[in-house]
Amino acid sequence: MVSGAYASSLLVDMMTKSELIELIAANQQHLAYKDVELAVKTLIEHMSEVLSSGERIEIRGFGSFSLHHRPPRIGRNPKTGDPVVLPGKYVPHFKPGKQMRERVNSSRDKPYRLGGSVRP
Amino acid sequence: MALTKAEMAERLFDELGLNKREAKELVESFFEEIRCALEQGTPVKLSGFGNFDLRDKNERPGRNPKTGEEIPICARRVVTFRPGQKLKARVETYAGNVKQ
Numbered sequence: 149m150v151s152g153a154y155a156s157s158l159l160v161d162m163m164t165k166s167e168l169i170e171l172i173a174a175n176q177q178h179l180a181y182k183d184v185e186l187a188v189k190t191l192i193e194h195m196s197e198v199l200s201s202g203e204r205i206e207i208r209g210f211g212s213f214s215l216h217h218r219p220p221r222i223g224r225n226p227k228t229g230d231p232v233v234l235p236g237k238y239v240p241h242f243k244p245g246k247q248m249r250e251r252v253n254s255s256r257d258k259p260y261r262l263g264g265s266v267r268p
Numbered sequence: 269m270a271l272t273k274a275e276m277a278e279r280l281f282d283e284l285g286l287n288k289r290e291a292k293e294l295v296e297s298f299f300e301e302i303r304c305a306l307e308q309g310t311p312v313k314l315s316g317f318g319n320f321d322l323r324d325k326n327e328r329p330g331r332n333p334k335t336g337e338e339i340p341i342c343a344r345r346v347v348t349f350r351p352g353q354k355l356k357a358r359v360e361t362y363a364g365n366v367k368q
Binding site: 161162163164165168171172175176178179183184186187188190191192194195196198199200201202203204205206207208209210211212213215237238239240241242244247248249251252253254255256258259 | 269270271272273276279280283284286290291293294295297298299301302303305306307308309310311312313314315316317318320322324343344345346347348349351354355356358359360361362
């Protein structure tokens with residue numbers, strides 16, 4: 149797969165990890181595909197590891213990832229309606245950076261895709 | 269202390285033996301390709317981590333919090349992140365204090 153034209157292809161509904169690897173490999177011709185594949189997996193693992201240790205990730209122009217706390221609450225068993233105590237937990241949170249916000253918004257006139265369907 | 273691109277490149281250098289320049293370019297390319305896809309209206313799905321989705325927001329009334337003055341917030345496209353099951357499960361059990 150060739151870089152650049154890829155994301156604008158109307159055949160593409162969503163970019164997956166393997167497509168991302170192909171794009172990066174096309175830009176980094178001196179690296180073998182297998183190396184790029186391992187590198188992308190290493191980056192994603194590094195980011196997951198850092199977030200699950202409670203640390204933030206800050207990528208200028210892209211965004212930051214952090215944890216938000218969800219306090220304990222009383223839920224319900226949907227079948228029986230019985231109250232269930234749900235303990236507090238942490239959830240990952242992403243805040244887009246300035247450049248990301250501006251670039252995403254610049255394509256507002258074009259349709260975007262989600263799960264195979266083109267939205268108006 | 270937050271994770272930055274420099275440390276991510278360092279990890280590629282340490283673990284994969286990429287040279288410093290290759291590692292730096294690869295990290296840059298990783299984030300840039302995700303941004304490019306989103307800029308083109310293509311959502312990004314990184315299995316095991318999460319999805320970057322797009323949403324179009326309508327114009328809505330807003331307010332300057334300092335002056336109380338009413339200013340409309342114009343229609344815009346935004347990116348949202350939906351963490352995947354695997355990442356959610358790993359993060360959920362975190363018990364310590366979050367370093368902000």
